Each structure stands twice: as C-alpha cells, then as structure tokens.
Amino acid sequence: MSDAAKAMVQIDKLWSVFKTAGTATVIHQDLDLTVAHGELLSIVGGSGSGKTVLLRQMLGLETPTRGTVTVQGRPAAELGRAGASSRVGMLFQHGALFSAFTVLENIAFPLRERGTLPPALVRDVAMVKLQMVGLDPKHAHKMPSDLSGGMIKRVALARALAMDPPLLLLDEPTAGLDPDSADAFCALLQSLHRELDLTVVMVTHDLDTIFELSTRIAVVADKRVVLDAAPEAVVAFEHPFVQDFFRGGRGRRAQALLHSPSNAG
Numbered sequence: 001m002s003d004a005a006k007a008m009v010q011i012d013k014l015w016s017v018f019k020t021a022g023t024a025t026v027i028h029q030d031l032d033l034t035v036a037h038g039e040l041l042s043i044v045g046g047s048g049s050g051k052t053v054l055l056r057q058m059l060g061l062e063t064p065t066r067g068t069v070t071v072q073g074r075p076a077a078e079l080g081r082a083g084a085s086s087r088v089g090m091l092f093q094h095g096a097l098f099s100a101f102t103v104l105e106n107i108a109f110p111l112r113e114r115g116t117l118p119p120a121l122v123r124d125v126a127m128v129k130l131q132m133v134g135l136d137p138k139h140a141h142k143m144p145s146d147l148s149g150g151m152i153k154r155v156a157l158a159r160a161l162a163m164d165p166p167l168l169l170l171d172e173p174t175a176g177l178d179p180d181s182a183d184a185f186c187a188l189l190q191s192l193h194r195e196l197d198l199t200v201v202m203v204t205h206d207l208d209t210i211f212e213l214s215t216r217i218a219v220v221a222d223k224r225v226v227l228d229a230a231p232e233a234v235v236a237f238e239h240p241f242v243q244d245f246f247r248g249g250r251g252r253r254a255q256a257l258l259h260s261p262s263n264a265g
C-alpha cells in the first residue's frame with residue numbers, strides 16, 4: 001500500500017490560487033501535510049493564512065490549482081457532495097443548522113439525502129446520534145432557535161457524524177461558546193475521538209482547546225506548513241508566529257494543560 005493510501009489525509013505540493021478581477025492570489029504554495037489514522041491534529045496560523053481553505057480542500061469543496069489532496073487514498077475532489085458525508089464529517093464554524101428543521105430533522109438530513117434507509121430507521125439512527133453528543137431525547141423536536149450555542153454545536157456535530165465518517169473536520173469548534181460550554185464540548189470531542197476511532201483535523205485559535213485535545217499541531221505560515229509536530233515541540237519552535245501565538249500570557253496559561261494530571265501519560 002502506498003503512503004497516500006495508508007494516511008487518512010495526504011496533501012502533496014498543494015497550490016490553492018484564487019483569481020478575482022483578473023488578479024491571482026496564492027494562498028498555498030507547495031504545501032505538504034499528512035494526517036495519520038487516529039490523530040487529532042490542530043492547524044494553527046495567522047488570520048487569512050489559509051486554514052479554512054485547507055479544510056475545504058480536504059472536504060473536496062475546493063480544487064487544488066496544483067498538487068494533490070487525497071482522503072483514504074482517493075482524491076478529495078472526488079468526494080463531491082453526494083456520498084461525501086460517509087467519508088468526511090465537517091463541523092462548520094457557525095453550526096449552520098437548517099432553521100426550518102427540527103433538531104432530529106437536521107441530524108437526519110444526510111441520511112435522508114442518501115435515500116437508502118427507510119424513514120423509521122433514519123429516525124432511530126438520528127436519535128442515537130443525538131444521544132451520542134450528550135443531548136437528551138426530549139430536545140429532538142425543538143427548533144434551532146430554541147437551542148443554546150452549545151446545543152447548536154452538539155446538533156451540528158451529530159449531523160456531521162450521522163454517516164459514521166472516519167474523518168471529522170472542525171472549524172473553530174469552540175468559537176462563541178462560554179468557557180464552561182467550551183470545556184464541555186472539548187470533553188465530548190475527546191471522548192468521541194477515542195470511542196469512535198476518529199481521525200480529527202481542527203482549525204482553532206483557542207489555546208485551551210489546542211492543548212487539551214491535540215496529538216499534533218501543524219503551523220501554517222508563508223503559504224505552507226512550516227512545522228508539524230507534537231505540541232511540546234511546536235511551542236519550542238523559533239518562528240515569529242509561534243512565538244506570538246504560544247508564548248504570550250494566554251499561551252503560557254494554556255500550556256499548563258500539557259503538564260496537568262488529566263493530560264499525563
């Protein structure tokens with residue numbers, strides 16, 4: 001088996017170029033990244049450095065201008081819209097629930113779109129996913145407008161996992177949550193990562209989330225991944241972005257998590 005087939009995600013010499021009004025903007029240039037099965041990789045980088053575009057490349061929503069992006073050995077672009085949710089689940093930054101659908105209908109959406117399961121089974125599977133993200137069945141028939149921010153994230157996560165994808169992509173999973181809800185959501189992600197044998201790639205600016213969850217961190221700067229390594233190695237890396245991001249007061253406090261008993265071993 002080739003390395004690309006063994007990896008969950010393999011990105012080789014990726015160029016992402018956007019053309020607007022006759023001007024070409026290069027976002028990624030010869031970017032390489034490999035995500036192995038079972039990792040929980042955080043992607044960090046400055047604002048506008050191309051982190052979300054990188055997630056969209058893994059989801060097949062962007063097409064490489066040059067280079068390749070494969071998921072389980074197949075080009076991500078092949079994922080298309082149909083069938084994508086059985087290989088990659090995506091939690092978008094703003095939850096993006098359908099406001100006219102109930103909680104259960106939102107979770108069931110990818111299953112219903114697939115059209116292969118009878119309605120009663122779709123309902124049962126959606127109910128299992130609802131409970132899997134820690135929500136009580138009594139919330140199944142609520143509308144998104146009746147939910148707290150933390151509950152919206154959980155419903156969106158249940159929908160991303162509806163088709164049991166092996167790869168989960170998260171864009172700023174704790175953004176907009178209060179500290180307690182963010183902690184609870186991190187704990188949920190950690191247990192799902194472990195119990196479902198998921199590979200997770202997340203983009204976040206939240207240092208607590210990064211140090212709580214990451215098995216590896218990839219730093220995007222200068223249009224490519226300048227370093228991907230274990231958290232301890234990344235914080236020691238001499239790069240202006242890394243120094244600003246990890247070594248300020250917030251960074252030092254969050255790094256204490258690396259050495260806390262819950263993260264030991």
Ligand SMILES: Nc1ncnc2c1ncn2[C@@H]1O[C@H](COP(=O)(O)OP(=O)(O)OP(=O)(O)O)[C@@H](O)[C@H]1O
Pocket residue numbers: 018019020027045046047048049050051052053054
């Ligand atoms: N479809 C598009 N067409 C043109 N430019 C785009 C498109 N999508 C993204 N960009 C540009 O690509 C650059 C990288 O965007 P991206 O959203 O990936 O940044 P980011 O690293 O996630 O930033 P932030 O941390 O601020 O969310 C930005 O300058 C953005 O304007």
